[in-house]
Amino acid sequence: MARGDTPMTRWLLNGQEVENPTGMTIMEAAREHGVDIPDFCYHPGLSIAGNCRICMVESNRSPKPIIACSERIADGLEIKTDSDVAVEARNSVMEFQLINHPLDCPVCDKSGECILQDHSYTHGPDRSRFVEDKNIRHTKELGPTISIWGNRCIVCTRCVRFCDEISGTGELCVVERGDRAVVDVFPGIPIDNAMAGNTVDICPVGALISEDFKFEARVWNMDRRDSVCGGCARGCNIEVETLDGYVKRLLPRENLEVNDWWMCDHGRYGWRHLYSENRLTTARTANQELEDDSATSTLADFVSRAKKVAFLIDPFLTCEELSLIHGLSSSIPDSIVGGWLPPKGTAEQFPSGFTISSAKHPNRRGAEKIFGSKVFGKDGKDLLKALDSRKVSTLIAFCGGPAEEGPGSSWSEAIRKARKRIVFSVMDGDWLKGASLVVPATAPLEKEGTWINEDGRLQRARSCWKPGDEPFCPELVRLQQVQMACEIRTRCLSAAGVFRELAENIKAFSQHSHSDLGDGGLPLSRRRARVDSKGGTR
């Protein structure tokens, strides 16, 4: 039997004959048929440990129950996941897991997304037969961002395997034996690697705790939005969790094409500047603060009357925002466009293949698709020269990065040479002094739109702001309002609508739309176009 070229195995799952690719584990295969076998120690990204025993099922190959995470399907294998033997085995493990567990869910950060809690609800006893004293294990810091609450640890070793296999740093280990066993670090070697935060995510209980998130929010109160990290050109898929409109935590989201199940700590904790006291949230002219609405009209006023205009773009802007800037620049004769790039950071590659890019911005590739491949190269240099020789009278600059010093000293000095300068900036700073108009800008987590990562993958980022709750008008809207004031646009569109215009105007995007990007994005390629031209059916 074969599905395509894959050899298939026929086996019996709860009395039904089913078929899966040969070599699959029972757990993976059963899940394909909608039969969920519970797990603690199993994680698709890690090696099989087989130590928690919760996935035991009954088989016709062994008198004892077998573990579904490690045993593989075979022709004629008969598995029962809901027989008395399987249920009893699961219930046994649940009772054992809970006897020494403190059940301190009311004060545990994991509560609400805890696998032990979920399984306890489904498979656990409603009362304990354990009348003895519970064991006490250590609560201590394991590193600058992570601590262990040992009493909660179920010694599944997910975190230990993560450090051995994924980050390759090996800081974590299990110390002591029996029910004293608990996760620890070696003396003097804290867990301090750029992927460490993932250990907290994969901890099935609240044993590993992120110091950054500790006691910050109950997870069920937070709003979650799928988004993309803007910290580097990798574009890790993430979930942004907010409470009352404020970001509380970032979590990685599975995407095997980009980041597997992981994200780096630079991205994970790299959002604090959103709420920094130096964050720019109100618009101002050289001598007075402006209401948000009048900022837009002032801006429109500047643009409609401007001559010798230049645009300075950055690689944090979304393809949609860039498309709107493109629309504006095209409508102004002789306007020039150049881009600036933040300084290169360090790249890191981990044994699992996970990479952190040295390009600390999310959308260089997108800007190059829209404004041409030289926009950050020769065009940027030309713009710098034009500014130096005072050929630019109105400059519209964008600075979406987290740095308070803006695009850096050489650009800051050049920018001052423009007679009128309009600056969109995330952070306030000295370099903005004397600007004709300063407009608050959205930072990566606040943008609705698409970015193209370093591999050329087009992915959707979502704003952590609730619609209607924006503290100021995002560029996506403000730029459209300016276009309407300049009479080159009739109505204001959503990010998806602006993308549709982009797809019509720029060939590279013509095969895509927001809706078909799905949760995981797509490579920006012409492959689909070619298939279609041959009359393909896709």
Added chain:
Amino acid sequence: MRFKKICTADIGKKNCHTLAFYKKQGGYKQAAKALKKWAPDDLIEEVKASNLRGRGGAGFPTGVKWAFVPKNSKKPKYLVVNADESEPGTFKDRLIMEKNPHILLEGIIICCKAVAIEHAYIYIRGEFVFATERLQQAIDEAYKAGILGDNCLRSGIKIDVTIHRGAGAYICGEETGMLTSLEGYRGEPKLKPPFPAVEGVFGCPTVVNNVETLANLPYILEVGAKAYRSIGPEKSPGPKLFCVSGHVEKPGTFELPMGIPLRTLIDKHAGGVWKGRKLKAVIPGGTSAHVLTAAECDVAMDIDSLAAAGTMLGSAGIIVMDDSTCMVDALLNVMRFYHHESCGQCTPCREGTGWLEKIVQRIAHGEGRMEDLELIHDVCDRMLGKTICALADAAAFPAQSIVTKFSDDFVAAIENGGSPAWKKRHLSTVGGGASHG
């Protein structure tokens, strides 16, 4: 065939541990024969035909185990000698290594020839300092005499032997726990399959044999499989070291044919129950075995007879208890051991062993409840057969059998405020104990 001691015949004689002495008794002749005359497959067949069964505890047929090793593997193959003798009540391998180390080395050579192995590790219990010294002396002597090394006994065959000392964990006597420990990791059993014969130490095919098992090999080659089979019961034959400890007049290690009656072993060889007291219970194969009551002790000491009696030969560590023993205290001692030694890897064992100790301790200390007896049974049921290795089973077997067969002791401890020994100790420390509680 007439029974002859093979491991312990010369113990006590001067310099019995030396190469010179061993060679004078005909030592290494079988190794030379194996290296030069026997084909590997014939050796495996001969050992299969001898019905030699592993002496470590599980009693798996040794020749069959060897045959599982893939013949055309490109990886190196290893022999790992399990010398981590740590089953409570067992002290036979230590005797061989201290008093007759060369018989082990000869057995290693025969096994290495049969399975085409060039490197053997002896994983020895860390506490066996003297045995390690003696074994290392023997290895040094053997290298010097050309018995081990690149050209063993001028056969052109290379065999190296390395001792690796454990760090004091019972779990490292479990074969795969031993392999992870030998690899330098925390000693935790591995998931099976793959079995060690296919993927053992360092990911290579590995034979794991007990010290006493290997020590039987020279004798099998000397007398032949057929004659060996006739010693004791045919399906688990051979000379066997029995370790008798506890309440007997003459505790010690006795080399006797498999299948000797337990009563004979205790009464004749170990001098009978001490102080003229009566027999109460016997653990026949290390503490992991089910306990036998005095009435059940008319049993032959071989693998199949003991299995039929609902217990096991295990490591042949026979612990004798007289009628002054409180079985609650005995079980508490055993449970404390397994709680201490559970590696903590699998949930049922990690949590179950600790729970059992706490329940039994509560009963021994006068806070037991009648429902605890049922609870012990239930906890054991929930541990049995649900873990990676057999340590959970090893804890559950004695717990279930002692509570079942000696329930009177437990009921008495529950009803009378604790075990007699604890009451005595406790009452003396609280000065009469009238107001305690």
